[in-house]
Amino acid sequence: MKLWGGRFTKDTSQLTDDFNSSIHFDNILYSYDIQGSIAHATMLGKQGIISIDEAELIIKGLNEILQEIKMGKVEFDVSAEDIHMNVEKFLINKIGDTGKKLHTGRSRNDQVALDIRMYVKDKIKHIDSLLHELHEVLVNIAEKNIDTIMPGYTHLQKAQPITLAHHVLAYFEMFKRDRERLSDCYKRVNIMPLGAGALATTTYNLDRTYVSKLLDFDGITMNSLDSVSDRDFCIEFMSAMSLMMMHLSRFSEEIILWCSDEFNFIQLDDEYSTGSSIMPQKKNPDIAELVRGKTGRVYGNLLALLTTMKGLPLAYNKDMQEDKEALFDSVNTLSMAIPIFTKMLATLKVNKEVMYKSAGRGFTNATDAADWLVKNKVPFREAHEIIGKLVLYSIENNKTLEELTIEEYKNISDCFDETVYSSITLEACVNNRKVDGGPSKESIEKVIFINKNYLLNN
Numbered sequence: 242m243k244l245w246g247g248r249f250t251k252d253t254s255q256l257t258d259d260f261n262s263s264i265h266f267d268n269i270l271y272s273y274d275i276q277g278s279i280a281h282a283t284m285l286g287k288q289g290i291i292s293i294d295e296a297e298l299i300i301k302g303l304n305e306i307l308q309e310i311k312m313g314k315v316e317f318d319v320s321a322e323d324i325h326m327n328v329e330k331f332l333i334n335k336i337g338d339t340g341k342k343l344h345t346g347r348s349r350n351d352q353v354a355l356d357i358r359m360y361v362k363d364k365i366k367h368i369d370s371l372l373h374e375l376h377e378v379l380v381n382i383a384e385k386n387i388d389t390i391m392p393g394y395t396h397l398q399k400a401q402p403i404t405l406a407h408h409v410l411a412y413f414e415m416f417k418r419d420r421e422r423l424s425d426c427y428k429r430v431n432i433m434p435l436g437a438g439a440l441a442t443t444t445y446n447l448d449r450t451y452v453s454k455l456l457d458f459d460g461i462t463m464n465s466l467d468s469v470s471d472r473d474f475c476i477e478f479m480s481a482m483s484l485m486m487m488h489l490s491r492f493s494e495e496i497i498l499w500c501s502d503e504f505n506f507i508q509l510d511d512e513y514s515t516g517s518s519i520m521p522q523k524k525n526p527d528i529a530e531l532v533r534g535k536t537g538r539v540y541g542n543l544l545a546l547l548t549t550m551k552g553l554p555l556a557y558n559k560d561m562q563e564d565k566e567a568l569f570d571s572v573n574t575l576s577m578a579i580p581i582f583t584k585m586l587a588t589l590k591v592n593k594e595v596m597y598k599s600a601g602r603g604f605t606n607a608t609d610a611a612d613w614l615v616k617n618k619v620p621f622r623e624a625h626e627i628i629g630k631l632v633l634y635s636i637e638n639n640k641t642l643e644e645l646t647i648e649e650y651k652n653i654s655d656c657f658d659e660t661v662y663s664s665i666t667l668e669a670c671v672n673n674r675k676v677d678g679g680p681s682k683e684s685i686e687k688v689i690f691i692n693k694n695y696l697l698n699n
């Protein structure tokens with residue numbers, strides 16, 4: 242018989258149980274559900290809604306159930322629908338009629354809202370800690386590559402020389418914003434909904450603030466309808482996770498390009514690459530590809546929940562049970578993707594010489610040559626024109642700007658003199674860019690210092 246069976250004359254069909262039940266995925270909420278129930282029972286006892294003895298018996302029973310589930314000793318029952326009613330059934334089986342008092346002044350609607358908030362709080366902390374580790378690795382790579390010159394790109398065409406440190410620290414900024422988004426989202430998750438009841442609270446004298454303190458929340462929700470129908474916090478979290486995946490995916494794309502023979506900028510460690518079943522020579526960047534690939538499913542999960550929520554009238558609707566698989570899937574995906582991506586980065590080898598040579602091709606110092614003219618009193622637009630001609634001449638003669646003789650320079654403009662050479666070396670191009678946020682050794686050392694400080698506190 243169902244816990245809600247009183248009004249019914251027949252049991253639900255097997256099809257209904259299978260379709261309606263969520264226990265096969267929401268069972269992972271068991272510890273949050275039980276903690277929430279323990280806080281609820283404690284409060285019911287304190288308020289005299291049930292006796293202290295009853296509260297204690299319920300709490301003891303719930304603690305035992307928690308251990309039994311942890312040890313894999315229990316079998317969940319599909320006909321009990323979800324984790325909330327499974328736990329309640331275990332309790333009633335264990336302690337008898339007193340167990341039937343646990344649900345006093347509570348609905349599954351506020352109960353599930355509480356459970357998911359507790360889950361999301363935990364997972365935000367977990368994902369933030371994974372991003373912290375990724376951050377550490379990025380700083381590490383940056384420190385080792387302050388002088389590793391590589392080409393910087395726009396339109397995937399060589400643009401100006403930068404360093405690998407500068408490049409990886411771009412990702413530091415992205416993941417820093419991701420972590421800021423998590424902590425901002427956390428503030429709104431950290432509000433306690435229990436006591437909202439099914440939709441309109443209850444007639445019992447509940448102490449919601451007490452429950453909120455027991456469960457380490459920052460405060461209580463202020464509208465019971467909103468409390469049971471709000472999944473904004475899941476959507477915010479999933480949207481923050483989508484952005485993280487977008488960042489990981491862009492980085493993955495670069496890793497994939499960089500370990501192709503065409504670039505040959507890096508080599509992945511054998512532990513984090515894979516082979517081919519037919520081509521013996523292959524070493525594939527599967528991890529980066531999968532991270533890029535899984536980004537799609539994380540976006541999909543976000544869109545699924547947004548779409549589920551968009552037409553729902555207040556307050557709770559069963560549609561909302563669809564929040565969980567999408568949310569859990571995104572959390573599980575990131576919980577695997579971030580650590581493996583971090584390991585892959587930490588172990589890859591940088592082909593510094595290849596990067597350096599590559600930066601030397603494609604006239605990445607052309608802007609600096611133009612800047613040399615500007616510093617020698619040629620208006621920038623004119624300088625641009627002169628260097629454009631110089632580049633054209635160099636392409637036709639298969640030379641780099643450094644390889645042109647001073648006569649060749651002077652043939653194009655008599656403004657040039659020998660000092661131009663020292664300002665167009667790759668090292669000069671990088672290290673003369675001392676503006677805050679730029680690639681010079683000086684600027685990067687400043688940023689590494691700032692980032693290390695950030696990591697001490699975050």
Ligand code: ARG
Nearest residue numbers: 263323349350353559561562
């Ligand atoms: N399993 C349900 C969910 O995940 C719990 C809430 C059910 N409430 C209800 N009135 N049927 O949303």
